[in-house]
Amino acid sequence: MLEMPKQKGPPILVANWKMNGNLQSINRLLCDLKRDFLDKELGSGQVVILPPHVYLQIVAKDLSGTSILIGAQDADERETGPVTGGVSAKMLLDVGCEYVLLGHSERRNLFNEGDGVIFQKLKQAVKVGLKAIVCVGETLEQRNSGQVLEVISNQLKPIISQEILPQSEELLIAYEPIWAIGSNKSATIHQIGYALSEIRKILRDVDINLSDSTKILYGGSVTEKNIAEILALDEVDGALIGGASLDPKSFSKICRIAKTI
Ligand code: PGA
Numbered sequence: 001m002l003e004m005p006k007q008k009g010p011p012i013l014v015a016n017w018k019m020n021g022n023l024q025s026i027n028r029l030l031c032d033l034k035r036d037f038l039d040k041e042l043g044s045g046q047v048v049i050l051p052p053h054v055y056l057q058i059v060a061k062d063l064s065g066t067s068i069l070i071g072a073q074d075a076d077e078r079e080t081g082p083v084t085g086g087v088s089a090k091m092l093l094d095v096g097c098e099y100v101l102l103g104h105s106e107r108r109n110l111f112n113e114g115d116g117v118i119f120q121k122l123k124q125a126v127k128v129g130l131k132a133i134v135c136v137g138e139t140l141e142q143r144n145s146g147q148v149l150e151v152i153s154n155q156l157k158p159i160i161s162q163e164i165l166p167q168s169e170e171l172l173i174a175y176e177p178i179w180a181i182g183s184n185k186s187a188t189i190h191q192i193g194y195a196l197s198e199i200r201k202i203l204r205d206v207d208i209n210l211s212d213s214t215k216i217l218y219g220g221s222v223t224e225k226n227i228a229e230i231l232a233l234d235e236v237d238g239a240l241i242g243g244a245s246l247d248p249k250s251f252s253k254i255c256r257i258a259k260t261i
Contacts, residue, residue: 011231011258012215012238014133014174015049015245016073016101026055030062032248037066037255046238047255048099049245053087060096071099074107075130077120089124099131101240103155105178115158122159126167133172133217133240134159136199140179149198156199160206168207172215173199174240180220182243189229192218196235224253231261 021029037047048069051059060070076086092100102125103118118134125132136155138148156173164171175195180187187195196216204211218230219240230236239258244250 008234008237009215010046011236011261012046012048012172012217013255013258014071014099014101014217014219014238014240015047015251016104016219016240016242017049017051017246018073018106018242019052020246021052021055023055023058026051026059027062029246029248030059033068033252034063034066036248036252037068046258050099050101056092056097057095064096069098071097071101071131071133073101073104075100075102075121075125077117077124079124089121089128089130093128093130097130099133100125101133101135101174103159104135105137105176105181115155119159119161122164122171126164126170129170131170131172133174135174135176135219135240137176137178137180137220143177143179148195152195152199153202156202160203160210165207165210168210168213171210172217172237173203174217174219175199176219176240182221184221186221186223186226186230187218189233192230193233193235196233200235222254224250224257227254227257228261231258 048071049059050071050073053072056072063070072092075089075092076083080088102121107113122132122134136152138151142151177187199216200211203214215237217238217240218236222230222239222241223244227239230239241254244254
């Protein structure tokens with residue numbers, strides 16, 4: 001039987017603010033973004049902002065009534081209890097989050113998060129109904145020694161277990177080569193296309209529905225200059241944007257371009 005090409009929905013743009021900003025700068029950023037979004041009807045539910053945890057509620061309140069959604073940059077793998085400094089998935093839902101980012105390379109490296117913990121976090125997140133964006137990607141050394149596929153596959157396999165399949169609609173994958181993050185050196189279109197089609201193959205091997213239902217994003221030095229060609233790739237469902245999302249002009253421009261794709 002002939003396989004029908006997957007229908008792409010509107011691209012999803014996820015702004016990862018990381019540990020940047022303060023009350024004043026965030027208020028200014030939100031003010032600029034809202035003006036652009038409301039004026040130009042950008043977004044339509046496909047733009048997600050991930051502020052630092054402490055500002056989540058303020059951002060959620062400020063953005064209520066707009067089409068912009070919010071999410072968190074991480075969640076604890078435990079449900080509740082004596083976890084000093086921990087923030088649970090349920091708490092994130094409570095303050096208005098719809099998304100959570102998991103397994104970002106900065107969390108993997110700075111906090112020693114391994115695939116096992118990331119899987120526990122994913123289980124908690126989807127259990128409460130958050131959409132979870134799980135990041136995968138290789139270092140430059142791994143790329144240079146021909147290990148891209150092996151690394152991606154090793155990071156993906158532990159998280160796409162049978163346990164997750166019933167909630168696969170809540171799972172998104174972000175391919176973020178570590179060398180491309182914050183480096184001003186995005187992966188090439190060919191490298192992105194290759195990695196994302198391999199990710200889809202891995203998903204298809206587990207379950208055909210998982211491959212069809214999972215949105216896959218690209219992240220790593222996405223700007224208004226390269227967003228059009230990245231989103232034009234068949235395999236790409238959206239982008240994870242760090243640095244450029246902190247500049248309201250750049251981010252609005254990215255959203256405007258995405259709207260025309
Ligand atoms: P960048 O960050 O766009 O600044 O490269 C992306 C990310 O780390 O999510």
